[in-house]
Amino acid sequence: MDIIRCIVxxxxxxxxxxxxxxxxxxxFLKLVGTYSSPIExxxxxxxxxxxxxxxxxxxTEINGLQLSQLLKNRCKVIFTTAYPQYALNGFELDAVDYLxxxxxxxxxxxxxGKAKELIAPETRIEIPVKKVDFSPQTIFVKTGQKIVQVAIDDILYIEGLREYIAIHTQHGxxxxxxxxxxxxxxxxxxRFIRVHKSYLVAFDKISSIEKGQLFIQRKGIPIGEVYREAFFLAIRQRNFL
Incomplete structure (x- = not known):
């Protein structure tokens, strides 16, 4: 078993x-040392x-984000903090995780488990297997007096509006x-993730993430505090699939 040497x-x-x-x-973890001083x-x-x-x-001295930049290419980093607002910074610095x-x-x-995969990946022999997608390609939605069929690929995001919801698609x-x-x-x-109590977004339609919100076709959608950690974790997991 590969041993991962750690500091805190x-x-x-x-x-x-x-x-x-x-x-x-x-x-499989070995503690090299614990330090209250980032410089040490x-x-x-x-x-x-x-x-x-x-x-x-x-x-004090320097913060963890600055220290992470100094440690770049020397070791992997997992942030541990009481402040969720730094999650985007951690993601941009390519941290393994944000706790x-x-x-x-x-x-x-x-x-x-994620760190172990990145630091000491096992040698695998993969046999190509043709994947068959059995997931639905459309959904049926009642609007007014009729039921319409909506292609899932067309859905940008879904917005909760008190007594009803709005499904925003490529066509309206x-x-x-x-x-x-x-x-x-x-x-x-x-394919979709809840990012706010009022918003569910399509992963593949996100164009950018900035300052606590994501953008889909120039529409800014807030990332709620309750959903922030799960959202950035889901993005990181998708990057390693």
Whole structure:
């Protein structure tokens, strides 16, 4: 089994102790050291072999985002912070994952699993298999006195508007009294994601992400705090498929 050598950098003692405990419980992880000083941690990484660094973001001397840039190409990084607003920064810095404190052991293991794939990928022999897509290509939606068929490829995003929803497509907007939940359940899994209590978006229609919102055909859609971590995690997972 490949051993992943880790460090933890945090200027608060309790998170340091928690991450140290999690690392010691994981058989294929080896703790190189814990550090309250980012500068000290940087010195260690430049002299010793480190595979993975757990970095807090808000620290004295330099913050975790700055430290991550200094560690680039030396080791992989997982951010641990109490502040979800830095998730986009972490994504842009190509971090393995972004953990919100307090970090559960289950969430820690999920993150480590991703790191393990990146640091020590197993050699695999893949046999090409023709994939057959059995997911639905259209959905039927009641609007007014009629039922219309909507191509799933045409859907840009779905917007909740109090007593009804609006399905925004390449060809216009469809208003229906169908519930948000029922519409979401009728869509093929993996192609759409909830980013706000009032918005469900098509992954392949997102053109950009900036300052807490995403854009689809110049339409800015807010990314709700409740959905932020799951959204950026889903993007990262899609990148590694």
């Amino acid at each position: 950098v945090d200027d608060e003692p309790l998170p340091l102790e928690l991450m140290e405990d999690y690392i010691r419980k994981t058989p 941690a940087l010195s260690v990484v430049t002299k010793d072999h480190v595979d993975l660094a757990f970095l807090d973001i808000q620290m 919100l404190k307090p970090v559960s052991f289950e969430r820690f293991l999920q993150s480590i 907007k469809i208003i229906t009294l169908q519930t948000f939940k029922k519409t979401e359940e009728s869509l093929p899994p993996g």
